[in-house]
Every structure is written in structure tokens, then in C-alpha cells.
Amino acid sequence: MDSDFHAARPKRLTPSLEDYLEAVFDLGPPAxxxxxxxxxxVAKASVTQxxxxxxxKGLAESARYGRVSLTAKGRALARKVRRRHDTLxxxxxxxxxxxxxxxxxxxxxxxxxxxxxxASRLSEYVASSKNKSRRKKRNRK
Numbered sequence: 001m002d003s004d005f006h007a008a009r010p011k012r013l014t015p016s017l018e019d020y021l022e023a024v025f026d027l028g029p030p031a032x033x034x035x036x037x038x039x040x041x042v043a044k045a046s047v048t049q050x051x052x053x054x055x056x057k058g059l060a061e062s063a064r065y066g067r068v069s070l071t072a073k074g075r076a077l078a079r080k081v082r083r084r085h086d087t088l089x090x091x092x093x094x095x096x097x098x099x100x101x102x103x104x105x106x107x108x109x110x111x112x113x114x115x116x117x118x119a120s121r122l123s124e125y126v127a128s129s130k131n132k133s134r135r136k137k138r139n140r141k
Contacts, residue, residue: 015112020050025078033066085111087126
């Protein structure tokens, strides 16, 4: 069982803040406020507010010229969020056969609302499917 997958969001971190945390992780270190705004397709003022909340929660640090870095706690949480997102993308592409673009978009929508039980089972299923796929490939060689 993958406990990181379903334990990625503390009670006080909103789905929106998770998206900002994930964006800083993907773009940094450090990430620029303007790059985060472009990446998430939001206004710079929205990024500035979100970064302020991440800083207050001890998840990010903000430097001059709009540079944002994650703290150790922020990086650990962002890795978990990214992993949950990637697991969903893998499931949507490999099991359901949707396109990559659709899988990315749908994973963003789904990743914030899964129960711990569903997230855990999905993670186990994807890991099991990957192992079966690897065994089949090895046996064909």
C-alpha cells in the first residue's frame, strides 16, 4: 500500500494551494511568480496571494524579484502531490486509454477529491499493473 499517495494533503491545504505547490515544484527551484502565473493560467496577483499563504504554512520561501522556493517540508509535500497526480495520469492513460492531454486535465480535477481508501486502492492497482506489464515484456524477449 502506498500511504504517501493518499496522505498527501494536510487538512488545511486547499486544492488550489496544492496546485500552486505542485507548480513551484515543477518549475523551480526557484520558480518565478510570472512563470507560475503562466503555468497555471492565472493572474500574478493570485500567485502572490497563494505564495504568501504557502510561506505562512512553512511550505515556501519568497525572495526578491518574485522568486519562490519550497522549504524541505514543501518539497516533501509537493513530491507526494506530484506522485498522486502521476498515478492518476498513468491509470487514465494505461487502463482507460484516454489521451495524455485528457489524462493530465482529468488528473488535476480528480487528485484533490479522492478518499484515502480509493487513493490507496488506485495506487496499488497501478503498481500491480506496471509490474505485470514489465513481466510480460521480459517474457517476450
